[in-house]
Amino acid sequence: MRTIYQSTDDNGHTLRALKLSKEGHTSPVYLGLVIHDGEVLFRTRENSSREFVLQKIKEFVAAHSPTMNAQPA
Numbered sequence: 001m002r003t004i005y006q007s008t009d010d011n012g013h014t015l016r017a018l019k020l021s022k023e024g025h026t027s028p029v030y031l032g033l034v035i036h037d038g039e040v041l042f043r044t045r046e047n048s049s050r051e052f053v054l055q056k057i058k059e060f061v062a063a064h065s066p067t068m069n070a071q072p073a
Contacts, residue, residue, distance in 0.1 A: 004050055012036060013055060017053050021062075032057045 014035040021028045032053035034042035041068035042060045046053050 005054060009061060009065075013041070013061060015057050015061065017057065019050070026048075027066060034060055 001049050002019045002021075003016060004019045005015070009015060014033075016033045016035065018031040019028050020031060027047060028054040030048070030050055032042070032044040032046070033040055034057060042057070044053060044056045045059070046056070064065075064070045
């Protein structure tokens with residue numbers, strides 16, 4: 001298992017993509033995680049590509065981030 005992407009967004013979420021390679025298998029599996037305060041909020045496992053996993057993570061964060069109206073002025 002290897003971390004191929006890690007970042008923290010403005011809301012304190014850790015965004016992480018991992019590449020899992022099993023011995024004897026030619027195609028890797030990509031795991032995407034969104035973590036906040038030690039709790040996994042979102043997990044996706046894909047055979048497609050790193051970019052596809054990153055897109056899924058971005059979609060989750062965009063759908064669950066606070067709106068401009070909810071923030072104090």
